[in-house]
Amino acid sequence: MGSIRTVQRKRVTRSAxxxxxxxxxYLGLAFGLSWLIALPLGVSGDGLEHPAFGAIALCMMLTPAIAALVTVFAIERPQHPAEALGLVPLRPAGRFLGYLGLGLAVPVTLIFAALIAGSVLGVYPADFVTFSAxxxxxTAQTGGGLSMPIGALVALQFVNVILGSILNxxxxxxxxLGWRGWLLPHLLRFGTVPAIVIxxxxWGLWHAPLILLGYNYPTAPGWLGLLMMTGMCTLMGGVLAWLRIRSRSVWPAALAHGALNxxxxxxxxxxxxxxxxxxVHATILGWSGxxxxxxxxxVLIATQQFTWPPRATVRRRSFF
Incomplete structure (x- = not known):
């Protein structure tokens, strides 16, 4: 009996x-690769004006996925890697599509609501009537008059957001694939709130190479920009975490991330x-947002929407 317990303890220790x-x-690769890729921005002295900034930023976005893939296939080697990364299951189809819809609608709603909140609080200079800015x-882009009423052009921006979300x-x-696909489930053993915060x-600190150069917060000193970015990532990361957990899939969170961008x-x-x-004060990036x-x-925490694994998930391995 004692030998069995000893073996069990050794297994638990090895697993931990x-x-x-x-x-x-995972963290070493996600941060190391990202900051290495961003190095030319600082070394060149061009910062955000670097001619290859777009390509550098895009390559940085791939590093959490690379880190997750290396960790899963080289360290963990689970029986079902796609499930470990949140790429599957995709069923039940109705539930999956429903959370994809939420992944598109919720971020856009929160971003628009942030503008209203900022306007009410006096930190966002809004013009919801003539859309003057x-x-x-x-007018500056076309060098003349508008091709259609400004209200119609504003409505088209929401169509562009949908298309942009899909392209993103x-x-x-x-x-x-890294943040919510792999990292979040590994942190949930510490509790919901700690997992969301950590x-x-x-996620916020990972953006440091860009934020310290003035990205997203051009008027703020680097330390304040990084602090604000971390706060925004913690809150919006909580929304993405909810989508990941309830859908059992990383895809709604990825679509929501694309919609956010x-x-x-x-x-x-x-x-x-x-x-x-x-x-610092306005939009979803600022405190008012x-x-x-x-x-x-x-509300989601109070209604137990972060239960992991979701209660509705019975171990039926039907991925597609």
Whole structure:
């Protein structure tokens, strides 16, 4: 009997050791590869004006996925790697499609609501009537009059957001395969709130090479920009975590990440002409935009929407 318990303890110890090793390898690769790729931005002195900035940023987005793949196949070697990464299951189809729809709608709604909240609080210079900043931008781009009423052009921006979300899906999957596909489930053993906070902080700090150069927060000192980015990533990461957990899939979170990236530009569409937008205070990036996501997460926690694994999931291995 004693020998059986000893063997069991050794197995638990080995499992725990492998789990910590996997976490260390994942974080080392995700951060190391990303910061290595971003190195030319700082070394050249061009910063965000570097001619290859777009390609560098895109390659950075792939590093969490690379780290997750290496960790799964080289360290963990599970029986079902696709399931371990959240790529499957895709059933039941109705539930999966429903969460894909939420992945598209929820981020766009939160970003638009952030503009309303910022306007009410006096930190976002909104123009929800004449869309003056957007009007001026289009006029400058076309060099003349508008091809259709400004209201119709504003409505088309939401169509562009949908298309952009779909186009952003695969680049966003480069991040989400790591953050929500692999990392989040490994942190949930510490509890829901710690998992959301830790994964959000990791996600935010991962952006450091760009944020410290002025990305997203051009008017803020580097330390403040990084602090704000970490706060935003923690809150929006909680929303993405909910999509990942409830759907049992990384795809809705990846689509939501793509929608988040695609709809950031709405801040210009609804702004007042001639006014600056301080992202420390306004938009989803600023504190005023964090209010509704924070409320949503509190409600989701209170209603036990972060139960892992979801209660509806019975171990039936039907991936497709």
């Amino acid at each position: 050791g492998r789990s910590w090793l996997a976490l260390a390898v 957007f009007h001026d931008l289009l 899906l695969l680049p966003a999957l480069g991040e989400e 994964s959000g902080v990791v 695609a709809s950031i530009g709405l801040a210009v569409v609804f702004a007042q002409s001639g006014e600056d937008i301080d992202t 964090w209010i509704l996501p924070a409320v949503l997460i509190v």
